[in-house]
Amino acid sequence: MPSIEIACISLQETDTPPPASFAVVCERGLLSHRAPSPRFQADFDALSGCLYHLGPVGSFRAPALTLAHFWTLHDSRKLRLNAAYPISRAL
Secondary structure (H helix, E strand, O other): OOOEEEEEEOOOOOOOOOOOOOEEEEEEOOOOOOOOOOOOHHHHHOOOEEEEEEEOOOOEEOOOEOHHHHHHHHHOOOOOOOEEOOEOOOO
């Protein structure tokens, strides 16, 4: 889900965020949800705190697909707004 992750270093407990027009997930610990490889996880592993994951409501992560399949979806107007489409060279 996340589009943005906010790390709060040394924060022991999460605070409930105010209502927002986007989804917010709060967790103790610094475990990134970014895929396929969390960019800052090695740095997070050396620290403690809480992580806030922000993303659009109704976000969607599609399974890996080829670039050709991506353009087929594009041309047929079937790509979803607020979706993540990982492109795999191995497919």
